[in-house]
Amino acid sequence: MIKFNNVTKIYPRDTVVLQDISFEIKEGEFVSIVGKSGAGKSTLVHLILGLEVPTSGEVYFKDVNLNNANSSQIQEIRRKIGVIHQDYKLLPQKTVYENVAYIMQVEGRENKEIAVEVPKVLEVIGLENKINNFPNQLSGGEQQRLAIARAFVNNPDIIIADEPTGNLDPYNSYEVILLLQKINKAGKTVILATHDREIINKLGKRVVTIENGKILRDEAEGRFII
Amino acid sequence: MFTNFNRVVKFAFNDFSRNKGISVAAIFVLAVTIMLVTSLFFFQGIAGYLTSKIQDKIDITAYFKDGTQEQDILNVKAEILKISPNIKSVEYVSKDQALAYFNKVHKDNAVLSQALQEVGDNPFLPSLNITTNGDPSQYAEVATILQTSDFSNLIDSVDFSQKKDIIEKVYSIISNVNTFGLILGIVLIFVAILVVFNTIKLAIENSKEEISTMKIVGASNWFIRGPFVIQGIIYGIIAFLICFLISGISAYFLSPQISPVLPGFDIFSYFLTNWWIFVLIQLGFGAGVGIISSFIVVRKYLEV
Known part of the structure; x- marks a missing residue:
């Protein structure tokens, strides 16, 4: 489904973030990408979303080489990916309800469908009483849950979670991971980028460990070892 | 959509x-x-x-000699309109019309009315009031027509030359x-x-x-x-x-x-x-x- 082929990413002033990375993620897999802060996890996510272009090498999403994809192909791909960003990337001028609805509107879904789906999702994540609040009126944890609701609402083929538990207490973190596991069981691909040792060790799924821009380990039932 | x-x-x-x-x-x-x-x-x-x-105010007035036949003046008017078709208007003012206009404008001015009575006869000359579109080149054109020998002997004076500088300045x-x-x-x-x-x-x-x-x-x-x-x-x-x-x-x-x-x-x-x-x-x-x-x-x- 996603394939990295000898990908190197160098930022200006010769900062090498990823160095000759090659790996593949198959449909339905649950893959954790672990590494210290600054190891290149977020860059990896950005490359999959086509937000950045590799300095050399190729990134494929379902046989589409993102290096050569045109803007409508990129838009199409982004709609198929539900992303929970580290900094949430909520729409500050839209309410909780509108933030979630926007994702469905981008897809061109019908108003009726949106009116049914959005309250359901908001109920699942416990924000049903805050539908008219704006993101800046929510706590950090609530904002993170909203970001999660937004990532799930479109029933995407793949969920990428970039530090989804960063601002959550252990109980809520556990809830999020359970949710991700549930989604994975339903056949969706999940990519989890985190530096939370406990979560990784509990999961018992594939772990790709990145250090200094290189893949240190890629194990089918990995643990967090750095 | x-x-x-x-x-x-x-x-x-x-x-x-x-x-x-x-x-x-x-x-x-x-x-x-x-x-x-x-x-x-x-x-x-x-x-x-x-x-x-x-531009309306700056026009040319050609005064004809006393005793010029009306027909001659109308000929001049026709000639001007023929040669310079873009001219705004050419208006014939007869001796009597000029007097009537003067009387109308100065009817409250006793001194002027008295002066006119002392002159006795109608002192006004028949004239053509020519209004151009304000373009100086048209003035030159009209002036040339008026100065041609055919008409020059009919004309007493043209107040164009006096106004020429002002016209060009404006x-x-x-x-x-x-x-x-x-x-x-x-x-x-x-x-x-x-x-x-x-x-x-x-x-x-x-x-x-x-x-x-x-x-x-x-x-x-x-x-x-x-x-x-x-x-x-x-x-x-x-x-x-x-x-x-x-x-x-x-x-x-x-x-x-x-x-x-x-x-x-x-x-x-x-x-x-x-x-x-x-x-x-x-x-x-x-x-x-x-x-x-x-x-x-x-x-x-x-x-x-």
Whole structure:
């Protein structure tokens, strides 16, 4: 489904973030990408979303080489990916309800469908009483849950979670991971980028460990070892 | 397609009402700009009126010798019209008409009436009043006709040569004022557009993060850009309504003040007869600048 082929990413002033990375993620897999802060996890996510272009090498999403994809192909791909960003990337001028609805509107879904789906999702994540609040009126944890609701609402083929538990207490973190596991069981691909040792060790799924821009380990039932 | 358009319009109205401060600022700047363009148009109307008044006043009068046959004078008139068809008017004033006109104008002036009685006979000469379109070259043309030998023996005097310098001076002032007005207008409009552009840029700058997030979740460029462009239209329409009301009301109240200074020019009726031009200029300018500014600014942030 996603394939990295000898990908190197160098930022200006010769900062090498990823160095000759090659790996593949198959449909339905649950893959954790672990590494210290600054190891290149977020860059990896950005490359999959086509937000950045590799300095050399190729990134494929379902046989589409993102290096050569045109803007409508990129838009199409982004709609198929539900992303929970580290900094949430909520729409500050839209309410909780509108933030979630926007994702469905981008897809061109019908108003009726949106009116049914959005309250359901908001109920699942416990924000049903805050539908008219704006993101800046929510706590950090609530904002993170909203970001999660937004990532799930479109029933995407793949969920990428970039530090989804960063601002959550252990109980809520556990809830999020359970949710991700549930989604994975339903056949969706999940990519989890985190530096939370406990979560990784509990999961018992594939772990790709990145250090200094290189893949240190890629194990089918990995643990967090750095 | 229709659903998307509806959504874009709804987003635009939501954003507009949620950012009241910015919306008011953008409308205010746009309204000031439109008023500037409008006042230039009013100025052009007044200048045009003044020019035509001045040009009407500077005419040529050819006085014929006493005893010249009316038919001969009418021949000269026909000849002038034949050679110079663009001439505005050529009016024959007979001896009697000149006297009657004099009496009418000076009927309250006892001294002049008495002086005329002392002369006894009708001292006025028949004449042709020639009004050109104000172009000095036409004066030269008419002068040449009058000076040809066929007519010169009929003519007593032409008051063209005395007026020639003034005519040329006025003409050059008018053309300078027009050129200066045009250049000043263009510069002012350019500055105004820059100010509006920067205000809208500031308004959209606020949504920079939002635009990039919309791109990340896969929204198409038009889905992102649409609400901003429509907000530009809303700014333009509201600014237009404000300006149209202000121009109408101020033309109505200024009219009595301006009429004594410019007799025959009613600024309110000028507004009423040209109202559709005002609508076109104000709405076109307001919405046009609003749309183009939004379009350009969002385009910059869409490059994610």
